[in-house]
Amino acid sequence: DAGVTQSPTHLIKTRGQQVTLRCSPKSGHDTVSWYQQALGQGPQFIFQYYEEEERQRGNFPDRFSGHQFPNYSSELNVNALLLGDSALYLCASSSQGLNTEAFFGQGTRLTVV
Amino acid sequence: AQRVTQPEKLLSVFKGAPVELKCNYSYSGSPELFWYVQYSRQRLQLLLRHISRESIKGFTADLNKGETSFHLKKPFAQEEDSAMYYCALSEANTGFQKLVFGTGTRLLVSP
Numbered sequence: 001d002a003g004v005t006q007s008p009t010h011l012i013k014t015r016g017q018q019v020t021l022r023c024s025p026k027s028g029h030d031t032v033s034w035y036q037q038a039l040g041q042g043p044q045f046i047f048q049y050y051e052e053e054e055r056q057r058g059n060f061p062d063r064f065s066g067h068q069f070p071n072y073s074s075e076l077n078v079n080a081l082l083l084g085d086s087a088l089y090l091c092a093s094s095s096q097g098l099n100t101e102a103f104f105g106q107g108t109r110l111t112v113v
Numbered sequence: 114a115q116r117v118t119q120p121e122k123l124l125s126v127f128k129g130a131p132v133e134l135k136c137n138y139s140y141s142g143s144p145e146l147f148w149y150v151q152y153s154r155q156r157l158q159l160l161l162r163h164i165s166r167e168s169i170k171g172f173t174a175d176l177n178k179g180e181t182s183f184h185l186k187k188p189f190a191q192e193e194d195s196a197m198y199y200c201a202l203s204e205a206n207t208g209f210q211k212l213v214f215g216t217g218t219r220l221l222v223s224p
Contacts, residue, residue, distance in 0.1 A: 004156075033211070042117075042199050042214030043157070056211050090157065094210055099164060102210050104157040 001027045004093050004105035012111045013081050021076040021108045025093030031055075032074040033102065034066060035090040043090055049074050050096065078110075086112045115140050117200050119215035126190050127223050134185040134218050136174075136200030145205040146176055146183040147212070151197040160185075160198070164205075170194070190222045 005024045013019050025032050031050045035043035045058040049068035068074045072093075078085055088109050092102040116139040126132055138144060148160040161169045163176040163183060174185045183200060200215045 031209075035212075035214075040216070042119075042201075042216045043212070045211050045213065048209060048211060050209075056209055058211070092212075100210065101159050101162075102212065106156050 004091055004103050006089075006091050006105035006108050008108060009106065010109045010111075012113060015081055015083060015112055017081050018077065018079045019081060019110060021078075021089050021091075021110070023074045023076070023091030023093075023105060025072050025074070025091075026103045029093035029095050029103070030072050031094045031096055032068060032072065033092045033094070034074070034076045035092065036060070037088040037090055037107070039087070046076070081112045083112050086110060115144075115202065115213045117202055117213055117215035119198075119200055119218050121218045122216070123219045123221065125221045125223065128192055129189050132185075132187045132190045132194070132220065132222075134198050134200075134220065136183045136185065136215060138181050138183065138200075138202050140181075140202055143205045144202040146174070147201045147203070148172070148174055148183075148185050149199045149201055149214075151199070153196070157199070190220075192222050192224060195220055195222045 007022045033048040034046040037043045046060050047057040048055050052068045063079045065077045088107045090107045091105040094100045094102045118137045146163045150160040151157045172187045199217045201212045203210045
């Protein structure tokens with residue numbers, strides 16, 4: 001099991017562009033959460049997907065959207081990129097139920113110039 | 114409001130010295146507390162959680178609801194403990210694990 005995999009590992013985009021980041025969850029996991037980690041900060045929750053629906057959302061604007069596919073993989077889309085969107089984007093997968101553990105991917109480093 | 118505070122950005126100790134990484138939280142409900150660790154060039158991984166009451170790699174953490182703290186402790190630090198440590202919380206007894214993280218403490222253990 002490769003665990004949680006994210007692609008790409010690094011990405012450079014221009015302000016105003018759109019970006020799509022991808023995540024494959026750990027085998028057996030059905031829930032995917034996305035986090036943004038700015039430099040020097042802890043990860044901040046963006047949203048969580050389960051059964052192909054957004055179940056919870058953090059304090060992020062509508063420019064941030066996502067999708068979950070039937071195979072549980074997920075995408076994070078960010079429109080109209082701002083310089084402040086530059087960060088490490090982490091995907092975490094887990095399974096539903098009490099006392100489950102969230103497993104994190106290596107992250108995608110997004111730089112907006 | 115949910116908040117996790119880690120007051121120290123950097124904690125530097127010598128090998129064999131005791132270590133305490135501080136974590137305080139603010140939460141209106143019943144939280145579950147975690148410590149995550151990130152070693153150099155590795156992904157964020159769970160170190161321990163308060164409900165399991167385990168000692169992992171010699172580390173322990175006790176939830177003190179009166180002081181709203183969940184400090185991470187180890188009696189004798191090792192060089193391989195050098196890493197970034199994040200305290201986090203989520204709502205207990207739910208199927209959804211929305212984690213709220215602190216800003217992290219870098220632990221540096223010198224020989």
